[in-house]
Amino acid sequence: xxxxxxxxxxxxxxxxxxxxxxxxxxxxxxxxxxxxxxxxxxxxxxxxxxxxxxxxxxxxxxxxxxxxxxxxxxxxxxxxxxxxxxxxxxxxxxxxxxxxxxxxxxxxxxxxxxxxxxxxxxxxxxxxxxxxxxxxxxxxxxxxxxxxxxxxxxxxxxxxxxxxxxxxxxxxxxxxxxxxxxxxxxxxxxxxxxxxxxxxxxxxxxxxxxxxx
Numbered sequence: 725x726x727x728x729x730x731x732x733x734x735x736x737x738x739x740x741x742x743x744x745x746x747x748x749x750x751x752x753x754x755x756x757x758x759x760x761x762x763x764x765x766x767x768x769x770x771x772x773x774x775x776x777x778x779x780x781x782x783x784x785x786x787x788x789x790x791x792x793x794x795x796x797x798x799x800x801x802x803x804x805x806x807x808x809x810x811x812x813x814x815x816x817x818x819x820x821x822x823x824x825x826x827x828x829x830x831x832x833x834x835x836x837x838x839x840x841x842x843x844x845x846x847x848x849x850x851x852x853x854x855x856x857x858x859x860x861x862x863x864x865x866x867x868x869x870x871x872x873x874x875x876x877x878x879x880x881x882x883x884x885x886x887x888x889x890x891x892x893x894x895x896x897x898x899x900x901x902x903x904x905x906x907x908x909x910x911x912x913x914x915x916x917x918x919x920x921x922x923x924x925x926x927x928x929x930x931x932x933x934x935x936x937x
Contacts (some may be wrong), residue, residue, distance in 0.1 A: 730874070739763050743787055748797070750779030757799040757816065758783050760790035767827040767850075767936035768820030769794045770843075772813065772836030774855075774910060779804035781911040792929050794822045794936070802840075813843050826838040827936045831928060832857060834907065844868055851935035853928050856906045869935045870896040875904035875915070899927060 733791045749755050758778060771791055775784050778800040786796040799816040801809040821828050829851040832840030837857025844852045854872045901908060901924070907915040908925055 727862055730788055731768065741787075741790060743783070743790070746797075748799075748819040753811040753815040755799050755801075755812035755815055758786055759798075760796040762790055762795075762825070764793070766793040766795050767801040767825050767829065767932070768816055768817075768822060769796045769829045769831060769932060769936075770840075770849075771796060771798040771812065772830065772840045773798065773801065773831035773907045774834035774836050774907065774913075776910060776912055779912050788925070789929070790933075792933070794829075794932065795820060801836075806839075809839055810842065813839060815845065817843065817847055817849070829853070829936050831855070831932075833909065844870075851932055853931060855909055855924065869931070871928065871931045872898045873909070873927070874898065874900050875906050875908040875917070875920070876900040876902050877905040877917070897931075899924065 729916050741760075741761050743758065743760045745756060746759045747754065760783075771782060771786055771789070773779070778798055782798055785799050787885040789796045797816050797820055799812050801812060804812065817828060817830075826846075828849040830840040830844055830849050831853040832838070833855040834857060837854035840852060841854060841857065843849075848868060850869070852868055852870045854870065856873065857874055901917070901920040904917040904920040905915045907913040908917040910916055911921070
């Protein structure tokens with residue numbers, strides 16, 4: 725008589741969540757940052773901070789993204805020049821795709837959005853989200869889904885530049901927040917606007933879930 729297999733239900737326990745500082749990259753592109761992950765490895769998201777650096781609000785945002793099912797890395801780029809910052813971002817992206825999950829999204833804020841757009845031109849991720857960044861993705865990359873959030877108050881030039889650049893993208897969407905200005909999603913900045921910020925983050929999570937799943 726053949727053996728009988730007895731199937732058991734999976735362990736009844738909560739999904740464990742973690743948040744810690746890590747070092748990634750090699751000798752030439754080594755960097756540090758905050759990583760938020762859980763037992764259930766989800767698609768990777770590289771969060772690129774603004775000119776204020778890697779603060780507590782971005783760490784909290786990384787934890788929120790982790791709770792939504794993503795594996796998140798926030799490289800610390802404070803005090804670096806553009807060349808070093810770009811190298812560290814490439815290393816951070818590789819850390820996520822090589823060690824965690826093959827699908828990757830980029831989310832950048834202000835100058836971090838400019839860096840995220842530049843990185844997208846190099847590695848072609850599965851999705852990109854730009855917050856109040858005037859960077860235009862190259863016209864040769866229309867296949868990358870891109871979402872932009874722009875505080876329109878007092879920034880007609882920036883808003884117009886972003887909207888114009890997205891006209892070239894087959895899968896792009898731009899949200900203009902009329903009552904918000906540049907930096908509206910940063911709780912540590914003077915321009916923080918809670919309601920538009922919450923709306924933008926919810927739209928970002930929905931966009932990433934759709935394109936990274």
